[in-house]
Amino acid sequence: MSAANSPRPAQARAGSALVGSVRVPGDKSISHRALLLGGLARGETRVEGLLEGEDVLRTADAMRAMGAHVERISSGDWHVRGNGVGALLQPRETLDFGNAGTGVRLMMGLAAGHGLTVTFDGDASLRKRPMGRILTPLKLMGARVLDCAEGERLPLTLAGPQDVIPIRYRLPVASAQVKSAVLLAGLDCAGETSVIEPEATRDHTERMLRHFGARVDAVEAEEGRVITLKGRPDLVGRDLFVPADPSSAAFPLVAALIVPGSRVRLEAVMVNPTRAGLLATLQEMGAAIVRENEREVGGEPVCDLVVTSGTLKGVEVPAERAPSMIDEYPVLAVAAAFAEGDTVMRGLSELRVKESDRLAAVAAGLAANGVRHTIDGDDLIVHGGGHVAGGGTVETHLDHRIAMAFLVMGLASRQPVTVDDATMIATSFPAFTSLMRGLGAEIGVSGT
Ligand code: S3P
Helix, strand or coil, X not given: CCCXXXXXXXXXXXXXCCEEEECCCECHHHHHHHHHHHCCCEEEEEEECCCCCHHHHHHHHHHHHCCCEEEXXXXXXXXXXXXXXXXXXXXXXXXXXXXXXXXXXXXXXXXXXXXXXXXXXXXXXXXXXCCXXXXXXXXXXXXXXXXXXXXXXXXXXXXXXXXXXXXXXXXXXXXXXXXXXXXXXXXXXXXXXXXXECCCCCCXXXXXXXXXXXXXXXXXXXXXXXXXXXXXXCCECCEEECXXXXXXXXXXXXXXXXXXXXXXXXXXXXXXXXXXXXXXXXXXXXXXXXXXXXXXXXXXXXXXXXXXXXXXXXXXXXXXXXXXXXXXHHHHHHHHHHCEEEEEECCCHHHHHCCCCXXXXXXXXXXXXXXCEEEECCEEEEEXXXXXXXXXXXXXXXXXXXXXXXXHHHCCCCECEEECCCHHHHHCCCCHHHHHHHCCCEEEECCC
C-alpha cells in the first residue's frame, strides 16, 4: 500500500446492535517476527494464522530478497525456510517497507548484524518517522550509515560490520522495535548482546527467539529488565501459531461496548501482559469483558473475549501503562468520548511518531465530531459526555488505526462519521470492513 493508491473515503453510521462471534487476523508483531526468524532458521517453519496485511507482506518480500524461501500455502498458512544464522544474502534491490515501521526497523537490525549493505525505503508516512533510535545502537555495534535523508530518515543505506561488536544498551525510549533491532543485530555476533529496558515493552522477540532455540535471559535489576542474547545460536525451523491481534481486536471490542444492545465474542485473542493495557483500562471504565477458554498457544497466552455493551465512566490512565497499549490510544479515545466524565491519558509522546502524529490526528478527529478534549503537554484528556454528535470528516494521514478508530466512532454517534481514506486499513486488518459488517455494522467504502 502506498500513497500512490487513490484514497477511498469511508463512512460509518449507527444502526443495529453488533452481534456475533469473530476472529480478527493474526498478530502483526508476531507475524513480522515469524517471517524474520523463520526465514533465518535452518529448515522449515510452518506458520499458521499469519496476518496477510500489506506490512507483513513487505517483510515476506524482504526475506525473499535475502535468500529465504517464503511460500504461501493457503490463507494464513505459510511455509518459510532459511539457512541458519550468518547465511543471509545481500539483497540486490532497495527494500521498500511501505507503511511498516516494525518491518523496516527490525530488518535494519537483522541485516546490519549480518554484515549486509542495504538501502531501506518506505511510503510518505514511513519517510517521516525517526530512524535515529535504531541507527544509534547499530552504530555502536559497528554499522555505518552510508547515505540518509535529513534527520536520520528514510531512504537510507546501512552497511553492517564484518564483526558485530557486542553491546549492553539501555533503551532511551520504551520501544520494542528498538529492543528487537538490537537483539536481532546480536544474532550473528560472537559475544552476548544485552538490552536494558527501564519500562517493559512487548516481549514477542524474546519469546520467539527462545522458541527457535536461542538462549535469551531476562532478569529484573534495579536499572530495569536486562535481556541478554547469546550470539550465534543454532536457530532451527519450528511450527508456529499466530494468535489473533489484540490491537485489531480492539476495534470490534470498543464498537461492541459503545453500540447499545451489542454482544460480541472475539476468538483466540492474544492477551500477553505486555499488550493488555487496553483491556485493563476498559475494565476500570466499567466495561463488561469476560475472558473465556484461557490457554497458552505457541508460547503466548490466548483467550476468547466476550464483550457486552454498557455505560463507561472516565478514568486516569497512567503513563507507565503506555507501552502495553501504545497502538490502542486512538480507539481508547473513541471509547472515552462515549464515557461519562474525563478520561486522562498520560505520557503519550510516542504517539507523535507513529504512522501519523496520532496525538494530533486523534485530537483533530475528536474536534471534527464535537468531542470536547484537551491536550496538555503529552497528556490527552477526553471530556466524555455519554454521547457523540459525529457528522465530521476525519483526516487519516496514511494511518490505518486512525481510520478504524473513527469508523468505530461513527457506529454509535448521532450523525455518521466519515474518514478521508480507508485504503491504509489493509496494512494491518484487510478484512476490517467485512468483519464489522458481518457483526451488523453499517460501514460504506467508496468504490466498493
Ligand atoms: C511494535 C512495537 C510498537 C508498536 C508497533 C509494533 C513491534 O512500536 O507501536 O505497532 O512489533 O515491536 P514501538 O516499539 O516503537 O513503540
